[in-house]
Amino acid sequence: MSAQQPHVLIVEDEPAQREVLAYNLEAEGFRTSRAEDGEEGLMLMAEDPPDVIVLDWMLPSVSGIEICRRIKMNPATRGIAVIMLSARSEEVDRVRGLETGADDYVVKPYSVSELMARVRSQLRRVRPTTVGQVLTFDDIMLDAETHRVTRGDATLKLGPTEFRLLSTFMEKPGRVWSRDQLLDRVWGRDIYVDTRTVDVHVGRLRKVLTQNGGDDPVRTVRGAGYALG
Ligand code: CA
Numbered sequence: 001m002s003a004q005q006p007h008v009l010i011v012e013d014e015p016a017q018r019e020v021l022a023y024n025l026e027a028e029g030f031r032t033s034r035a036e037d038g039e040e041g042l043m044l045m046a047e048d049p050p051d052v053i054v055l056d057w058m059l060p061s062v063s064g065i066e067i068c069r070r071i072k073m074n075p076a077t078r079g080i081a082v083i084m085l086s087a088r089s090e091e092v093d094r095v096r097g098l099e100t101g102a103d104d105y106v107v108k109p110y111s112v113s114e115l116m117a118r119v120r121s122q123l124r125r126v127r128p129t130t131v132g133q134v135l136t137f138d139d140i141m142l143d144a145e146t147h148r149v150t151r152g153d154a155t156l157k158l159g160p161t162e163f164r165l166l167s168t169f170m171e172k173p174g175r176v177w178s179r180d181q182l183l184d185r186v187w188g189r190d191i192y193v194d195t196r197t198v199d200v201h202v203g204r205l206r207k208v209l210t211q212n213g214g215d216d217p218v219r220t221v222r223g224a225g226y227a228l229g
Contacts, residue, residue: 005031006123009050011041011067012085013059021054024112025119038062042070050080051127052119055102057086065100072101081122085110128171135170137228138217140209142170154212161186162205169218169228178225202226 008030012018015036022032033048035041038059045053053071057064064084071077084102086092092105103125104118128135128144135142139152144167149156158166164186168177177185179195186201187193202218210216219227 005029006052006127007031007033007048007050008119009033009035009041009044009053011035011038011053011059011064012056013037014056017056020112021115024116028116028120030119038064038067041067045071045077045080049077052081052083052122054083054085054115054119057084057091068100068102079126081126083115083118083122135167137170137173139214140166140170140217142167151209151212151214156208156211158208159204161201162208165201165205166209169226173229174227176221176224176227182225198226 006029008025010018010021010025010032012021012034013036018034018036022034025032033044033050035044039061041053041055041059042062055064055067059067064086068082068084071080071082078101081103082101083104083106084092084100085106085108087108089107092107103122106115106118124133133144135144141148141150142163143149147163149158149163149166165182168182168185179198182198183193183195187197206216206218209218217228219229221227
């Protein structure tokens with residue numbers, strides 16, 4: 001399902017570099033979007049928010065620095081990891097000095113394997129379950145690689161939708177997710193599902209999580225959605 005695949009937006013005006021990056025990211029199982037300038041990048045980001053942006057510094061129209069600043073100023077996009085590419089290390093120093101909020105910097109010419117490692121590292125931070133990590137919350141443990149969920153000593157049997165729902169919650173405990181955001185993340189935006197479906201599956205998830213008598217860790221936030229803890 002596309003919603004579970006890590007999504008990387010590449011903003012790079014040099015076609016050859018853009019294609020090499022996209023090819024390598026897709027070979028790693030990531031979904032990519034590509035923009036050839038800053039304006040297109042901002043548009044794609046609003047339409048289909050990525051988990052990570054690989055952003056070139058030197059771009060026609062809006063510069064990489066300006067894009068990065070806008071991403072980090074907007075609460076809706078602040079959580080997207082930005083890896084800035086620049087031609088010279090002095091530029092990297094300048095980006096740091098400008099406090100654009102970029103999460104990482106790579107100097108051109110870079111090795112593709114190095115850049116892939118940086119992308120994976122950012123994904124581990126922003127989307128831990130997509131890179132096969134084990135998540136814990138209180139006495140609940142979720143292993144994204146083996147799809148095993150336990151609470152205390154008990155192994156819990158979750159359906160695929162409940163599993164994705166729980167992994168989304170466990171990636172960011174405390175974060176309030178609206179029903180629409182959960183639909184995007186858990187079901188994928190290509191499928192039409194009624195928002196009430198979210199309530200049904202949250203109900204099922206709660207039932208399994210509390211089947212052995214533990215407290216219900218899922219919080220209903222009136223008028224907003226759901227949160228874990
Ligand atoms: Ca460029």
